[in-house]
Amino acid sequence: xxxxxxxxxxxxxxxxxxxSSLVTELSAHRVxxxxxxxxxxxxxxxxxxxxxxxxxxxxxxDFTDRLLACVETESNRWIHQVRRRLYLAVPLTAAAVxxxxxxxxxxxxxxxxxxxxxxxxxxxxxxxxxxxxRAVDAVLGTLNSDCPNDISWLDENAPAASGLQSTDxxxxxxxxDLTLLKMLQLMDNGPSTNDxxxxxxxxxATPLRQPSRDTDDKLEPL
Amino acid sequence: xxxxxxxxxxxxQLIQRVRKSDKAALRELIxxxxxxxxxxxxxxxxxxxxxxxxxxxxxxxxxxxxxxFSCDFRFSTWLFTIGYRVCLNxxxxxxxxxxxxDNLVLPATSEADATSRLESEDAAMLRGAVWSAVDRxxxxxxxxxxxxxxxxxxxxxxxxxxxxxxxxxxxxxxxARTKLREFLEPIAGQEFENNRNQRQEAV
Numbered sequence: 001x002x003x004x005x006x007x008x009x010x011x012x013x014x015x016x017x018x019x020s021s022l023v024t025e026l027s028a029h030r031v032x033x034x035x036x037x038x039x040x041x042x043x044x045x046x047x048x049x050x051x052x053x054x055x056x057x058x059x060x061x062d063f064t065d066r067l068l069a070c071v072e073t074e075s076n077r078w079i080h081q082v083r084r085r086l087y088l089a090v091p092l093t094a095a096a097v098x099x100x101x102x103x104x105x106x107x108x109x110x111x112x113x114x115x116x117x118x119x120x121x122x123x124x125x126x127x128x129x130x131x132x133x134r135a136v137d138a139v140l141g142t143l144n145s146d147c148p149n150d151i152s153w154l155d156e157n158a159p160a161a162s163g164l165q166s167t168d169x170x171x172x173x174x175x176x177d178l179t180l181l182k183m184l185q186l187m188d189n190g191p192s193t194n195d196x197x198x199x200x201x202x203x204x205a206t207p208l209r210q211p212s213r214d215t216d217d218k219l220e221p222l
Numbered sequence: 223x224x225x226x227x228x229x230x231x232x233x234x235q236l237i238q239r240v241r242k243s244d245k246a247a248l249r250e251l252i253x254x255x256x257x258x259x260x261x262x263x264x265x266x267x268x269x270x271x272x273x274x275x276x277x278x279x280x281x282x283x284x285x286x287x288x289x290x291f292s293c294d295f296r297f298s299t300w301l302f303t304i305g306y307r308v309c310l311n312x313x314x315x316x317x318x319x320x321x322x323x324d325n326l327v328l329p330a331t332s333e334a335d336a337t338s339r340l341e342s343e344d345a346a347m348l349r350g351a352v353w354s355a356v357d358r359x360x361x362x363x364x365x366x367x368x369x370x371x372x373x374x375x376x377x378x379x380x381x382x383x384x385x386x387x388x389x390x391x392x393x394x395x396x397x398a399r400t401k402l403r404e405f406l407e408p409i410a411g412q413e414f415e416n417n418r419n420q421r422q423e424a425v
């Protein structure tokens with residue numbers, strides 16, 4: 001082993017990661033080489049001094065008490081901040097809820113709801129109309145069902161959720177308008193008889209309100 | 223006061239109690255770690271008041287985010303990581319506005335005082351030279367040397383504290399040793415010899 005090889009092993013030797021055979025090799029070189037012996041001795045002594053030397057300063061005796069007082073102050077400050085945020089958040093949330101409620105009501109009022117009035121609507125693709133009808137139907141169904149998270153109407157390939165769809169797919173414009181009016185009227189009078197096989201059956205004591213036959217009869221084709 | 227190292231299980235229980243705002247547990251946790259953390263930080267910044275300030279800051283930050291701490295790790299590792307980060311920030315700030323450091327010989331504790339009275343001039347000179355050499359290292363190299371030798375941590379734990387790869391920690395340690403040897407070589411070679419010659423002449 002020469003000096004270059006020996007120096008490459010110094011770190012591993014100091015970290016105690018050298019195999020016993022290499023420790024022996026290094027020791028043999030150390031006995032022969034004064035330069036490496038001195039260098040290694042200096043590194044060993046430095047490490048030893050760092051390990052055993054005592055600190056000339058120590059943390060203050062009241063450090064723990066001062067720190068505990070700080071922790072208490074910090075936690076009080078945190079509680080104060082949370083309270084301040086709550087003071088702001090509660091009125092803001094209330095305002096947002098009121099705003100939503102008010103605009104929600106106004107928005108509902110903008111729908112053309114007068115039965116018998118002709119609604120001028122641009123021609124709509126059959127598939128779009130179908131989705132629209134099913135969406136309204138699903139909303140109606142959701143309002144009156146026990147299964148509020150039923151979102152099967154979003155699936156375009158889903159089987160007809162209501163009797164309206166079969167007429168929508170291939171209907172002409174007048175039939176579509178009639179369908180829409182029927183739907184709007186049903187919104188006023190109550191839900192339609194939908195096939196909701198996926199939802200649990202309603203309580204027999206509180207049956208779904210069925211649209212009266214009179215209402216259907218009164219509708220006239222536009 | 224000699225601190226008994228916490229077992230992992232005891233430490234875990236202590237942290238659970240601190241999370242439930244147990245003041246006694248908080249005190250025990252602080253007492254278990256303050257001396258080692260302070261020693262490390264003081265060696266890094268060499269200013270007593272600043273070291274206490276950093277120590278306090280590190281504890282407060284650790285307690286503030288204790289809910290995010292995973293008990294799979296050692297609390298000391300986490301605390302030292304925070305302490306080291308705060309230290310680096312202070313050292314960076316100090317570069318722009320240098321402040322006084324504890325370069326003077328500080329009043330030693332009774333035990334250290336007794337040791338220093340017993341040691342020879344050569345030993346005192348060696349100690350002074352070694353610590354001066356450590357102070358001349360870069361902050362990451364100094365941190366690695368202090369954690370390795372003073373805190374007796376392995377490269378893996380040091381890499382977690384400094385948030386560096388283990389290979390980088392080894393590289394820092396190697397370079398630090400090389401620098402220390404370079405700094406100490408002339409002192410060990412000449413000054414020790416001159417000092418010895420002077421004493422022999424005086425005798």
